Amino acid sequence: MYIGDPGSADALKSLETLICGYEAALIAHDIQDTHDGRTFTREAFGRWLWETRGWSTALGITHEISQQGTPKDAFQLLFELIDEFRNS
Structure with a gap:
């Protein structure tokens, strides 16, 4: 998916949309995307951002x-x- 120029204001939101779709596809096909045993989800990443950065x-x-x-x-x-x- 083309997300535009990384220096544009819309690039982050476009990337988040891509991540959302990827996460939905993983769920739909019962696939776990893990890295060293840790599954990446927007929910887990968001919780980590709250805990580490507030x-x-x-x-x-x-x-x-x-x-x-x-x-x-x-x-x-x-x-x-x-x-x-x-x-982490």
Whole structure:
């Protein structure tokens, strides 16, 4: 899926939509996407963001991240946070 320029304001929301669809497909086909035994879900990632950063994900997992600097910086931060989450 094309999500546009990572430096654009819409790129994070487009990526979140892609993640949502991917998660729905995993559920529909009863597949678990695990990394070192930890399953990535938006719910688990959101809970981790709350516990480690105090960030609410009531508006989606990318809302608070999008507030952290330029759109390009926020896009990069999302991947850094996902790596940190998966390795925690």
